[in-house]
Amino acid sequence: MALGDERGFTLPELLVTIMLLTIMLSALYGIFDASVRVFSMGNDRTEANENARLSLNRMEREIRAAYPPSSGTTLLLTNNPGEISFRHNPSGTPETVTYRRGALDGAGRGPLERNGQPVVDNVSALEFRYCSTPDSCTSISEANVRLVRISLTTSENGRDQTLTTDVYLRNRA
Numbered sequence: 001m002a003l004g005d006e007r008g009f010t011l012p013e014l015l016v017t018i019m020l021l022t023i024m025l026s027a028l029y030g031i032f033d034a035s036v037r038v039f040s041m042g043n044d045r046t047e048a049n050e051n052a053r054l055s056l057n058r059m060e061r062e063i064r065a066a067y068p069p070s071s072g073t074t075l076l077l078t079n080n081p082g083e084i085s086f087r088h089n090p091s092g093t094p095e096t097v098t099y100r101r102g103a104l105d106g107a108g109r110g111p112l113e114r115n116g117q118p119v120v121d122n123v124s125a126l127e128f129r130y131c132s133t134p135d136s137c138t139s140i141s142e143a144n145v146r147l148v149r150i151s152l153t154t155s156e157n158g159r160d161q162t163l164t165t166d167v168y169l170r171n172r173a
Contacts, residue, residue: 033057034138042090045157049156051120052152056165059114060150060167064167064168082101083128084099084100085098096115097115099114100112100113101123101125102116112152122154122156123152124153124154125153128148128149129148129149130147150164151163
C-alpha cells in the first residue's frame with residue numbers, strides 16, 4: 001500500500017478542530033461562570049433581605065410591647081431619627097434596649113445594632129418616626145405617641161431595598 005492511499009486527518013485539520021473545541025469550551029465556561037456569579041449574588045441578596053425582615057420583626061415586637069412611663073417602661077424619643085431607645089421591666093430588672101445604625105463604612109453603610117451588637121449588616125438608612133396617627137407624624141410629645149414608623153434600607157450588591165412598617169404601641173391609651 002502506498003502512503004497516498006491511507007485515510008486520516010492532516011495536521012492543519014487537527015489544529016483547526018482543537019482551536020474550535022477550545023473556543024467552544026471557553027464560551028461554555030464563561031456562561032457557566034456567569035451563571036454561578038448571578039446565582040450567588042441573588043442568594044446573597046435574598047439572605048440579606050431575610051435577615052433584615054427578621055430583625056425588623058424583632059424590633060417591631062419589642063417596640064409594640066413598650067409600656068407607658070407610668071408602668072415602668074418608657075419610649076425614649078431622641079433627637080436622632082436613626083435611633084430608638086426604650087426601657088422595659090419584664091422580670092423586675094429594668095432593661096434599656098437601643099436600636100441604631102452602627103459605624104459607617106466607606107460606602108455609607110453600617111450594621112443595625114441592638115444594644116451595640118450588630119444584628120444586620122449593610123444598612124444604608126434607618127429612620128424612626130413617632131406618630132399619633134398614621135397621617136400625623138409631626139413633632140409630638142411622648143405621651144401622644146401611638147405608633148412608630150420604621151424604615152430600614154439595606155444595600156446588597158449595589159441594590160437598595162427599603163422595608164417599612166408601622167408599629168402600633170399596644171399599651172397606650
